[in-house]
Amino acid sequence: MSLDSKTVAHIAMLARIKVPEAELPALAKELSGIMTWIEQLNEVDTTGVEPMAGVLHRNLPQREDKVTDGGYADRILLNAPDAAHGFFTVPKVVE
Amino acid sequence: MSEEKNLIEGRTGKWEIILGLEVHAQVISEAKLFSGASTTFGADPNSQVSLVDAAFPGMLPVINKRCVEQAVRTGLGLKAEINLKSVFDRKNYFYADLPAGYQISQYTQPIVGKGTITLDMPDGSKRHVGITRLHLEQDAGKSLHDQHPTKSYIDLNRSGIALMEIVSEPDMRSAEEAAAYLKKLRSILRYLGTCDGNMEEGSMRCDVNVSVRKLGDPLGTRCEIKNVNSIRYVQQAIEYEARRQVEIIEDGGTIRQETRLYDPGKGETRSMRSKEHAHDYRYFPDPDLLPLVLDPNWVSEIKATLPELPDEKRARFVSQYGLSDYDAGVLVGEKETAEYYEAVAKGRDAKLAANWVSSELFGQLNKAGKWITDSPVSAEALGGLIDLIADNTISGRIAKDVFAAMFETGKPAKQIVEEKGLRQVTDTGAIDAAIDDIMAKNADKVAEYRGGKDKLLGFFVGQVMKATGGKANPALLNERLKAKLAG
Structure with missing residues (x-):
């Protein structure tokens, strides 16, 4: 699969990674190379094989509905770059 | 096919409104969908947050069995297919109140498939609205934008609480039908005990998909109005949005598919420009979670514990108590009301009991702004009053005054009759x-x-x-x- 600069710019925007215009062609070439490498998987014949969401053949472990966690706002906020009155704070994101 | 009264009269002819609703219903559970933090509403900010909910590196989600049970119960209540195998996916987007950068949701394989809701319209007619699907997903945190001039405040207490997203088919044709759908869905959820349906606290939120077309034409382009938080606003938003679209098309324009916001203060919808790029969610199966496989016996066990739901209760009230379909509908809207009524009707004239509950009691409750569970007159006390009418101690007319006094003072009917000397003269x-x-x-x-x-x-x-x-x-x-x- 070959990715063009426009697609790479879109992917970068979705990932919130700032990429200067000049670097787009080089990145497109690199990413295309990675995609081509991954596409080797298409050589495997998967006819009649149900798509898998995981490789473990066991059921999803489940938990009882009990409160066993929380109650430590101070620890939650410890790594926050900015906090006030028990809230995380971020630059205003209102519409 | 729309009724004539629901069509919009444009300059170039009549337009039909096509509506589909997506309802986010917060699951009633003690703990969150994938963590052991509490779901209680109104706690101090970030006090009900686990490291999973705050998306600390390396934390793994473990699903809450009760939330799964609640989704299955709701699916059964909506007479929907239960998918014994479902898959959790990541829905990727950036927002300040979504610390992981993705929401765990279900995309191609939801836990519940197609179902139906029957609407009871005010004119007594019925409508069937298809349910497309119901899936489980995490709620996001809450952003407060009005606390500081340049900052938004983020509280992650809501982050990770289980939501059921219930998606309808585009089967509704008027704001009135959309309102009836929301009321019926809320009633069913409350009967099932899977969501409290409280729109003010945000435990039930609604996105409305609106499009218009000339009768017989293919579906038009739709706009999605996000997060409308009351039934009245849903109706207003639909009325406004449908007219807006008709005007654009009649002026020679085209509708752009977009997300819009309803502003109740101005009574209009407006575009949310920042969401334009947000539709590329890049869903993929969450590698932290295996597929959810349900034991059919467990589903049958849940089915066996389903309560009598509004439609069945209504039918029973008609056959057992001889009530009209309309009166029965009024009484079964809320589970608590239906229980109250049955307690009053037990061993008494059932139609008389229905009249007293739906006219006098509801009237006084409305006037006082009270909910049936806070009624100063208990079912037993109202029964006592009806007994006094039945044995000719008081007349029906006097009983209304006695009831008003009961509502005000909380005293039993007999005491009020004695104190005020209201005993009927039968001498x-x-x-x-x-x-x-x-x-x-x-x-x-x-x-x-x-x-x-x-x-x-x-x-x-x-x-x-x-x-x-x-x-x-x-x-x-x-x-x-x-x-x-x-x-």
Whole structure:
């Protein structure tokens, strides 16, 4: 699969990674190379094989509905770059 | 096919409104969908957040069994297919209140498939609205934008709470039908005990998909109005948005598929420009979670514990108590109301009980702004009042005054009747004496009555009633009065 600069710019925007215009062609070439490498998987014949969401053949472990966690706002906020009155704070994101 | 009254009259003809609703219903559970933090509403900011909810590196989600059970229960209540295998996916987007950068949701394989809701329209007709699917997903945190001039405040207490997203087919054709859908869905969720349906606290939120078309045309381009938080606003948003779209098309424009916001203050919808790029969610199966496989026996066990739902209860009220379909519908809207009614009706005249609950009680509750569970008059107390009517202690008319006093003071009917001396006069002698007195004072009218002016009977009934302070037994009074007037 070959990715063009426009697609790479879109992917970068979705990932919130700032990429200067000049670097787009080089990145497109690199990413295309990675995609081509991954596409080797298409050589495997998967006819009649149900798509898998995981490789473990066991059921999803489940938990009882009990409160066993929380109650430590101070620890939650410890790594926050900015906090006030028990809230995380971020630059205003209102519409 | 729309009814004529639901069509919008444009300059170029009539337009049909096509509506589909996505409802986010917060699951009733103690702990969150994938963590052990509490779901209680209104706690101090970030006090109910685990490291999973705050998306600390390396933390793994473990699903809450009760949340799965609640989704299955809701699916069964919506008469929907339960998918014994479902898959959790990551829905990727950036927002300040989504710390992981993705929401765990279900995309191609939801836990519940197609179902149906039957709407009861105010005119007594029924409509069927298809349910496309129901899936489980995490809620995001909450952003407060009005606390600081340049910052938004983020509280992650809501982050990770289980939501059921319930998606309808585009089967509704008017704002009124959308409102009826929301009411019915809320009623079913409350009966099931899977969501409290409280739109003010945000435990039930609604996105509305609106498009318009000329009758018989293919579906038009839709706009999605996000997060409308009351049934009234849903109706207003639909009315506004449909007219907006008709005007654009009639002016030669085209509708752009976009996300819009309803502003209740201005009564209009407006575009959310920042969401334009947000639709590329890049869903993929969450590698932290295996597929959810349900044991069919477990699903059957849940099915066996389903309560009687509004539609069935309504049908039973009609057959068991002889109520009209409409009256039964009024009583079954809320589970608590239906229970109250049945407690009052037990061993009593069921239609009389229905009248008292849906007119007097509901009237007083509305006036006082109270919910049935806070009623100062218990079902037992209202039953006591009805018993006093049934055994002729008081008349139905006096009973209304007694009820008002009960509602105000919380005293039992019997006590109020005794204290105020409202016991009905059933003593023939006393009634006869009152009649004789009135007839003596109105000899002219007696003569007119006897001369053929039957209408005067009402005058005499009124006068004697007044003389007895309204306490005369009406049937007895009528009987004695007619006999005496006849001479």
